[in-house]
Amino acid sequence: MKYVDQTLVHKRMNSRVLKNNILKQVFLIATLFGLAVLAILIFRVVTQGIAWIDWNFLTGKLSTFPEKAGIMGAILGTSYLMLIVIPVTLIIGVGTAIYMELYAKKGKLQSFIATNISNLAGVPSIVYGLLGLTIFVRVMDFGNVVLAGGLTLSLLVLPIVIVAAQEAIRAVPGHLSEASYGMGATKWQTVKKIILPAALPGIITGAILAVSRAIGETAPLTVLGIPAFLLPFPEGIFDTFTALPMQIYYWTLDASLVDEYAYLAAATIIVLLVLLFILNAIAVIIRNKFQQRY
Amino acid sequence: MTTNSGSEKKSAVNVREMIAEKKRKRNFSALTEKIIPILLLIIASISILTTVGIIYTLLSEAFEFFKRIPIWEFISGTVLKPLSQEPEFGLLPLLNGTIISSVIAMLVAGPIGIMSAVYLSEYASEKVRKTLKPLLEILAGIPTIVYGFFAFTFVTPVIRAVFPAVEATNILSPGLVMGVMIIPMIASLSEDAMTSVPNSMREGALALGATKLETTFKVVIPAALSGIISSFVLGISRAIGETMIVTIASGSSKNFTFDITQSMQTMTAYIVEVSGGEAPAGSTIYYSLYAVALTLFVFTLIMNLLARYVSRKFREEY
Numbered sequence: 001m002k003y004v005d006q007t008l009v010h011k012r013m014n015s016r017v018l019k020n021n022i023l024k025q026v027f028l029i030a031t032l033f034g035l036a037v038l039a040i041l042i043f044r045v046v047t048q049g050i051a052w053i054d055w056n057f058l059t060g061k062l063s064t065f066p067e068k069a070g071i072m073g074a075i076l077g078t079s080y081l082m083l084i085v086i087p088v089t090l091i092i093g094v095g096t097a098i099y100m101e102l103y104a105k106k107g108k109l110q111s112f113i114a115t116n117i118s119n120l121a122g123v124p125s126i127v128y129g130l131l132g133l134t135i136f137v138r139v140m141d142f143g144n145v146v147l148a149g150g151l152t153l154s155l156l157v158l159p160i161v162i163v164a165a166q167e168a169i170r171a172v173p174g175h176l177s178e179a180s181y182g183m184g185a186t187k188w189q190t191v192k193k194i195i196l197p198a199a200l201p202g203i204i205t206g207a208i209l210a211v212s213r214a215i216g217e218t219a220p221l222t223v224l225g226i227p228a229f230l231l232p233f234p235e236g237i238f239d240t241f242t243a244l245p246m247q248i249y250y251w252t253l254d255a256s257l258v259d260e261y262a263y264l265a266a267a268t269i270i271v272l273l274v275l276l277f278i279l280n281a282i283a284v285i286i287r288n289k290f291q292q293r294y
Numbered sequence: 295m296t297t298n299s300g301s302e303k304k305s306a307v308n309v310r311e312m313i314a315e316k317k318r319k320r321n322f323s324a325l326t327e328k329i330i331p332i333l334l335l336i337i338a339s340i341s342i343l344t345t346v347g348i349i350y351t352l353l354s355e356a357f358e359f360f361k362r363i364p365i366w367e368f369i370s371g372t373v374l375k376p377l378s379q380e381p382e383f384g385l386l387p388l389l390n391g392t393i394i395s396s397v398i399a400m401l402v403a404g405p406i407g408i409m410s411a412v413y414l415s416e417y418a419s420e421k422v423r424k425t426l427k428p429l430l431e432i433l434a435g436i437p438t439i440v441y442g443f444f445a446f447t448f449v450t451p452v453i454r455a456v457f458p459a460v461e462a463t464n465i466l467s468p469g470l471v472m473g474v475m476i477i478p479m480i481a482s483l484s485e486d487a488m489t490s491v492p493n494s495m496r497e498g499a500l501a502l503g504a505t506k507l508e509t510t511f512k513v514v515i516p517a518a519l520s521g522i523i524s525s526f527v528l529g530i531s532r533a534i535g536e537t538m539i540v541t542i543a544s545g546s547s548k549n550f551t552f553d554i555t556q557s558m559q560t561m562t563a564y565i566v567e568v569s570g571g572e573a574p575a576g577s578t579i580y581y582s583l584y585a586v587a588l589t590l591f592v593f594t595l596i597m598n599l600l601a602r603y604v605s606r607k608f609r610e611e612y
Contacts, residue, residue, distance in 0.1 A: 016508070019505070019507060020505040020506055020507040020508075024413075024417050024506075024507075026409065027409045027410070027412050027413035027417060030405070030406045030409035030410050030413065031409070031410040031426055031430070031481075033406055033477075034406065034410065034430055034433055034474060034477045034478065035426070035429055035430065035433075037474045038432060038433050040448070041436070041440070041441075041448075044444065044447075044448050045440070045443075045444075048447075091337070092337055092340050092341075095334050095337030096334075096337055096338040096340070096341060098334055099331070099334035099335055099337065099338040100338060103330075103331045103334055104335075104338070113338055113339075113341065113342060116341055116342055117341050118602070119345070119595065119598060119599075120344060120345060122531060122594055122595070122597075122598035123535075123591065123594065123595075124534070124535025124536075124537065124562065124590060125535070125537065126535065126537045126562045126565050126566065126587070127348060127352070127535075127587055127591050128348075129569070130351065130352070130565065130569070130583065130584065130587050131347055131348050131351055133569065134351040134355070135347055135351065138575065155344050158341065158344070159341070162341065186323055186326075186327050187330075188323075188326055188327055188330045189323075191330075212435065215437075216436075216437025216438070216439065216440075217437070218437065218439040218537075218538045219438070219537035219538055219541075219562070222537075222541075222566045222569070222570060223565065223566065223569040225569065225570065245437060248439050248443060249439055249442075249538065249542070252439075252442065252443045252447070252542055253542065255447060256462070262443075266443070269440050269443060272437065272440070273436070273440070276435065276436075276437070280435065
């Protein structure tokens with residue numbers, strides 16, 4: 001007596017294998033769909049904008065005539081923003097990570113801070129904009145200047161730096177710090193001279209990723225009330241400013257009136273994407289170069 | 295003899311000095327050891343201060359708003375006319391816009407994200423995976439303003455070429471583009487969940503004669519379900535909080551409608567529109583910003599907590 005009907009199995013086997021093979025292709029197409037959109041997006045932006053990028057565009061001031069407009073003000077504004085974001089996030093981010101990984105006692109306070117950080121990472125960026133508007137622009141009365149924008153963006157990307165720094169510190173092997181203690185070094189000496197230098201590549205990679213997130217952020221800046229049309233270049237952190245994403249935003253809005261503004265927006269997007277690409281390439285190089293040194 | 299004892303005396307003095315100096319140094323270093331943890335704790339508490347700051351500003355300003363507009367009128371109001379002579383502040387048009395755009399986004403990102411995750415984790419060879427995954431992650435790194443530009447200047451015209459009834463600003467196009475933006479997030483998190491399913495379970499299914507497809511759907515996905523669901527919830531949270539794409543491509547119509555070919559405003563886009571100028575501090579419309587932001591904050595917070603709860607509570611341990 002046979003429990004398994006071989007003919008039935010053979011009959012069904014083909015359709016099961018066929019289904020598997022078909023769906024495999026469907027899954028592949030789904031994966032490629034995202035990449036196809038990415039390709040269209042980049043192709044579209046480059047074909048629209050590349051002709052508008054010239055020396056005058058990169059170094060010129062804004063203008064009411066699209067063909068004369070330049071984005072130097074936005075480039076400077078973005079650079080000044082990063083001058084604030086980089087040191088602020090590095091100091092607070094690395095400090096928090098050191099505390100969480102090396103000093104905090106495992107307990108309620110530590111897990112409270114950890115939960116808090118992961119919740120902050122999920123807060124929409126526009127809410128950070130309102131926080132910046134209320135605290136930095138209104139209460140501290142900075143006005144809509146580089147400092148207010150920079151601090152707002154710093155708070156926004158802080159969780160990224162903290163988590164990256166925590167992971168980098170955790171990855172430093174324990175025998176290194178044990179050797180340091182064995183030589184009679186104190187805790188802070190060990191942190192300063194052994195753990196931090198060893199964790200540095202990871203920290204820098206995280207910081208670069210955070211900075212590239214901050215460079216592209218638009219929503220918090222729109223809330224701060226950045227002027228749409230600003231001729232003078234910012235000269236310090238207490239000046240009003242515009243930034244690359246803000247410029248893209250305003251030009252995209254104007255594109256419904258005059259087509260040329262869409263091309264200006266596309267040209268600015270190319271500049272922004274090139275900048276992000278360079279930053280990410282640096283992060284990848286650092287990660288690969290220093291990976292698994294121990 | 296005399297010279298010898300002299301030098302001894304001298305060296306004895308030196309040793310004493312050295313000891314004193316060593317003590318001073320040790321005191322200093324002991325002080326640093328005490329101060330550093332306190333300093334670090336202060337730095338670490340900045341992240342808590344940020345949360346407190348967000349909650350305090352939202353609550354206090356929203357409270358001011360609810361003094362003028364009763365909270366029930368805000369939540370159940372279907373008319374939003376902040377700038378008219380007799381302003382009305384109903385949340386429902388914004389809530390509706392937010393939910394509809396998020397649903398459209400998830401209809402794109404959910405299936406495509408999970409299919410990408412299945413392909414990357416179950417079907418792709420190691421080499422293919424290592425090329426495709428970073429490429430997919432580029433999508434996640436593109437600033438949202440660029441997606442907004444893309445939705446407004448490319449996707450909307452394409453949709454309108456096929457369906458002329460669609461308006462120049464509509465909720466459909468930003469919803470679709472937002473979906474593309476969220477694909478890598480869902481794909482990456484779901485793939486992590488699927489990869490962490492132990493191989494022995496796959497081998498068991500394959501040894502019983504299951505095809506790869508059956509293994510995936512009957513063994514791997516059920517085992518990784520908590521991670522997959524939490525990636526969906528995080529995706530929804532991301533869609534709710536997304537600002538620039540909807541601000542640019544969906545316009546600022548505050549109509550309470552379910553017609554996706556029309557312009558709708560989301561909560562985030564309302565905040566951008568109102569804070570972008572015409573709201574003098576102290577006016578009701580200014581305080582309405584905070585009431586809307588508070589709603590937004592509560593929604594995303596619930597989603598994020600839910601995602602963490604799901605992935606912890608229902609995780610299958612192997």
